[in-house]
Amino acid sequence: MPVVVQKFGGTSVGDADRIRAVADHIARTRREGIDVVAVVSAMGKTTDDLIRLADSVSSIQPPREYDMLVSTGERISMSLLCMALAELGVDAASFTGSQVGIITDNDHSRAKILEVKADRLREALAAGRVPVVAGFQGVSIDREITTLGRGGSDATAVALAAVLGADACEIYTDVTGVFTADPRVVPAAHRINRISFEEMLEIAATGGRVLMLRAVEFARNHNVPLHVRSSFTWEPGTWVVEEDADMEEAVVTAVTHDTSEAKVTVSALPDHPGVAAKLFRAQADRSINIDMIVQNASANGTTDISFTVPKTDLGVSVETARATAEELGAKGVTSDSDVARVSLIGVGMKSHPGIAATMFETLAREEINIDMISTSTIRTSCIVRTADVERAVRSLHAAFELG
C-alpha cells in the first residue's frame, strides 16, 4: 500500500473546525487506499503565546525548560486530531517526538535530527492505524526533550517520509502552493506545478516563505518528493521533485524578494590573502548569519567588501566589523538598512547566459539602481532600495513572462 506523510501547519489545525476538516481529509485519503502518517504543528499561535508567557515569567530561560514548554503545543494538537479521527471511525494513535524515536543532538531549541527509529510508526501502520506525530520535537541523546527550531515540523515530516520510504511528503499550509512571485505583490503570479529541489532551495533562501530551507535540503538529500498544498481548498499544489528533462524548458521559474536583511560595507581593506577570512570569522564567532558577500575590484592595493545580514543582527555585525576593520587598518564600516533583495530563480539559467543581462536591463528601464549583485548557477540576486523592490519584482515577473 502506498504511504504518504501529511504535515499540517499551525493554521491548518488552528481551531476545532480545522482539526475536524483535517481528520476528514485523512479519512478520505485512507479510503483511496493510501496509508497516512500525519505530522502536526501547534494550533495557530499557541507556540507564540507560550513564548510570551515565558517572557512574562522570567528573563532567564534555561534551554531545557524552554523546549519542554514550547513542545507542549504539538502534543495538544496531535491528541485532538486523534480524537477527531476516532469520531470518524479511523483508528489513530498519537506519538510525541520522543515516542516516535526522533533522536536529536543536544542543541536545545534548534536541535538537529540524528536518527529516526520508526519502529512504533511501522507497528502502528501494520496494525492499520494512522500515526499522528508531534512535529518540531525530538529527544536528545541525553534523553531530554528538544525542539528543532523554525520550520521544525516540516523537518519532522520529511525525516519520517525518508525513513519510511514514503511515496510523498505533503505539506499542508494556508496557501495553495509555491508561486512565481508573492501574489500580494504581483497579482498575476501563478502557482508552479512542478519545481526542482534546487530551485526550491533558492526560493526558500531568498524570501519564499512557504517552505524552510532545512526541510527542502533534507528532502533533496533523501529524494523525498514534496507536495506543497492548501488545507483550505485541498486542491493539488506544487510538487518539489528531482530535476528532470521537462523542467529545462522553463528558463526562469520564480521571482522572489526579501526585505529582512541589511547591508554592511567595509571600505578600503588592505587587499592581501586572509583579510576576508579574518572579517568573516569574527562575524561567525558572534553567530551572525551572513548571506550575500560581494568583493569589489581592488584599487590602490585596497578593496571594499559588502555583505548582507539579518536586520536583527545589524548592530552586533557592525560593531564586530568595526573592530576587525581597525585591526586590519581598513578605512571604515558603513551600513544600510534601507535595502531589499530581488532574485530570479530557474534551472534553465545554467544554459541561458543572457538571463542576468535581461534582468539588469529590465531594472534599468524602471530606473531602479542596483547596489549589489550576486549569482549562483540557477539564481541571480540584486540588492536595491526597499522602496523599489516591489516594482522590481513586478517588472521582472512581466519581463520573463511568468504571468
Next chain:
Amino acid sequence: MPVVVQKFGGTSVGDADRIRAVADHIARTRREGIDVVAVVSAMGKTTDDLIRLADSVSSIQPPREYDMLVSTGERISMSLLCMALAELGVDAASFTGSQVGIITDNDHSRAKILEVKADRLREALAAGRVPVVAGFQGVSIDREITTLGRGGSDATAVALAAVLGADACEIYTDVTGVFTADPRVVPAAHRINRISFEEMLEIAATGGRVLMLRAVEFARNHNVPLHVRSSFTWEPGTWVVEEDADMEEAVVTAVTHDTSEAKVTVSALPDHPGVAAKLFRAQADRSINIDMIVQNASANGTTDISFTVPKTDLGVSVETARATAEELGAKGVTSDSDVARVSLIGVGMKSHPGIAATMFETLAREEINIDMISTSTIRTSCIVRTADVERAVRSLHAAFELG
C-alpha cells in the same frame, strides 16, 4: 539536610506573578537549609480549557489521547517555574511524571500509582538542584502517558514525599488550612492547627474540599506529615499527622456538610441473607459510588434500605435499584434529591459516648428533622433537608464550642 515536598495547586501558579511568588518561596525555603522538591498543577483553569477544547473537537475521546492532552498543562507550569527559579539563581530541573519514574497502572485518566522510581529526583537533589515535578501524571506499565484523576497532583506530592522519606509534604492552596467548618457558612469557624489522618479522612469524605481522600489515605499509609497552607499568605496552616495523646482532648474537631448527594430508598425488601448483597452488587456493576447505607429494623419479614449516591449518578442508580427490587420482590424504590449531610468529626468521640446524643438534641432544638443517621468511631452523620443544612452546621459548631 531536611527535605520537604512543596505542592502548588492551580491557583498558586495561576499567572506569571503567582509563579514568581512561588519561586521566591522555594528560594527562601532553601536559604533556611531545607531541600525542596516542588510539585505543580496546571495553571488556573488550563486543564478545564483543554477538556472544553476536546469536547468541541470530538465526542469520542480515546483515553490514551485524553491523557496525552490533559497532561500538557502541568508541563507548561513546571517549565515556567524552573525559569522563574533560574532568574533567582536557583538551579532547578523539571521532570514529567514519566521522567521522574511515576509508574501507574493502565487505567487512563484515573490511573493508580504502582511504583515511584525516584533515581532522577535523588540525583537532582544530590547535585543541589530543585526538582520541579509535573503533578497529576505518570507513565503506565505499557509506557503510555497516564493521568491520576481528580486530586492527582496531591497524590503525586505525597507519593514523592513517601519515597524520599521527606520530613513533610506541604500542600499549598488558596485557603489557609483546614477549618472547623466551612467559613462561608460559619463565620466563627477557625483554622485547625493539628489534626489526625483519620479525622482528615472523614472530613475529606464528608464534604471538606481542601484535600482529596486518596492523597490523605496515601499519606496515612506511608506516615507522611501533611501541611495544608496558603500560597497567598504563606502563614503556617494545618498539620495532618498521626494521632497522638494531645489530640484526644478535642472531642469534636470539625463540622462538615455536603449537598452533592441524593438518597435512594428501597422499601419492603424480603429480609433474608443475600438481599443487600444483590442490591449493592448491581449498583457497583454500574460503577455507582455508594456512600451512606442505612438498613431499618425489619417488620413483617421485610426491611427498608436507604443509601446515598452522588446526585449525578441518581438516574442510573434508581433505574438499577428498580430492576433489583423487582427481581427480589420488593415493594418499590423512591428517591430524594433535596437532602444534605451534616457530620461531626473528632477522634475524641471514641471515648465520649454522649456526642451523638448532643448532636441529635441540638438539631431537635433547631427543629431540624433527621432523615438518616450513620456513624463511624470518629464521625456521626445525619441526613437532613437541604434547606436546613447550613443552620445545622452553625448550631452544631456553636454547641460543641468550636468557635
